[in-house]
Amino acid sequence: MNEELRNHIINLLNKGVRLDGRKPLEYRKPVDIKYDFSKSAEGSARVQIGETVVIAGVKLATQEPYPDSPEEGCLMVNAELLPISNPEFETGPPGIDAIEISRVVDRGIRESKAIDMKKLCVEKGEKVWSVMIDICPLNDAGNLFDISALSALAALKNTKFPKTDKEGTIDYKNKTDKSLSLDKQTVSVTVCKIGDHLIVDPITEEEKVIDARMTIATDQNQNLCAMQKGGDSPLTEEEISKMVDIGVKKCDELRKAL
């Protein structure tokens, strides 16, 4: 950790500004979403906030349901920290940082019941659709957590079922008009604590010096759907209360971009 950088960031925050001139609770602008970025996916989106760029794609396939939920489809979220996006990322299987992003995005979508999993059932106990979301950052200039979650939801929103023939074989080259039944617009916002200050949408330099972070996922009704505390420092109840307020408000702002 660079103490001098941390002190400088705190000094600036004491004056109410950040390294790039933003206010503490200001997101980078604009939030740019391009849908249908990958035609080979059933749904996809490219999301850019500041210099951070993430591409998410959805593939659909049929499979046997899990025995404990014979009428429900399956969901899988996978984020990779691709070495193309950051000089510090290495090739190889996902490390704990990538796994954490996958799990937090997964919980947000799953626990908010964003997708009606029952509608993914083709034949009870025999065959259901599985929804596989892959999140691929192209340039990491900070805040992969929130931008990954946003790109995943944007890709789901863009998803169309592929055609299937009588035997149920999928024709990936042709899509139907049928969208996923997306009941919730779940997005997440990570509130970061640096010294006594709270900020959102950190850039790379800020990410290096945060004490603690809290990711808050909400749906459009401001229900909290998933949370994750990260970072090395503890948080007080008061701080968590503040972070939730900020998170809920900022999620609403971010959702408008969808």
Added chain:
Amino acid sequence: MSKLLTKDKEVVVPGEHLAEGMDYLPGAGTYREGEKIISSVLGLTRIEGRAIKLIPLSGKYLPKRGDMIIGRVFEIAFSGWRIDTESAYQAMLNMREATSDFIPKGANLTKYFDFGDYIVCKITNVTSQNLIDITMKGPGLRKLKGGRVIKVNCHKVPRIIGKKGSMVSMIKKATDCKIIVGQNGVIWLQGEDPKMELLAVKTIKKIEKEAHINGLTDRIKKYLEKETGKKIETDRGEQ
């Protein structure tokens, strides 16, 4: 017959034919293949008499003896500190070169330079394998306290500094910031007013982007005047 196939100050990519015939001489960033002179790097052409050379537009810093650079401490070794130089190679700061104070055997070296600290240092030696030795002994060489560090394309450093330091002193004057420019493209800035510090960063980024285009000094002067609302005096006498 020799023939020039480019003109001065053109952007060329690797592999472009710049001239034909033996009357022209290949300079830096070019090579000769038979009769032809060909570019070997993305750069701006400079034609000086019969010599054709290229000013590279991008690329990693190549350490040179005598350069003042800004590095970051990333490892503490037995006899000194390992410094990240923003090049393909790390530098070694030996205890003997770190301070004029006596460092006792077994001392806690983090007391002098800790992990993550940025230092202004000078390259004293570069071996054929690019092992870099640096020193902290010399005017202005020190550990950086406070402020922020930004990284720019090292090939733009001469333009950021300007002739006899004219560009950087113009930015310093306009924004009231302290600025140190390392030859390796690492720049340290510190200002009392956060807005002015940010303006200094933006100005440097603008120079980095537009360094190869004519009229840079005037353009930067106008930009600073517009952003600060102040008239900027430049030392025209120098030119």
Added chain:
Amino acid sequence: MAYEKRLDGRKLDETRPIEAKTGVIERADGSAMFKIGDTIAYAAVYGPRELYPRFMQDPEKGIIRVNYNMMPFSGSGDRIRPGPNRRAKEISMVIEKALLSVVDLDKFPNSVVDIFIELPQTDAGTRCAGICASAMALADAGIVMKDLVSSVAVGSVDSTVVADLSYDEEAYDGVVSDIPIAILPNTEEIVLLQMDGEISKENLLKAVKLGKKVCKDIYKIQKKAIKEKYELKGESKKESASSGKGGDKNE
């Protein structure tokens, strides 16, 4: 039956629409995007940087390392499991050899230049698009190179030689051959050639000749795209134009 009219109506020697741009990945030392038809390749260059593990270092010169990867949703069928597979490893290797023939890393012993290629969407010709993007990204990163590298897939469909096969053409119900090639535009030397399918020697040579011609057109697009990054846009351009002829001589 001869294949005279192409499935998508293109001329025999015509490529699909091409878009190219450099400087697309801000954190990289050099980067480029190359799109041909529905195939999109991004390439980022990091380095020269320190190479570990140490035993891989070459004390004479720097090395290059290519990592080709299709995003899991970018294939024409099922989701592709992430991570290296045999196909990706082989393609990375042949791209590496093609690029190695132009880069000069003599000044950077013991170091590595990493090239990462990512494909978010594909429709045939991925390694060729990857090579075109990589060559542009290397130039963008300021790597010393004796030339660029340009690449395209050629081949034959029912004995008709065509350029830049689409996925539908590769899958055409007939005798098809697919020949990705890469050349050095200056010398026309061939630095990558692979073939699968069935083709006569006569048509192979015809296809290679066509490939060279098409690569030279692609080269022009690459060259233009690399330079475009250094053209001024908008306000600064006006300022530059109005700031007089003198320019400044401080270098």
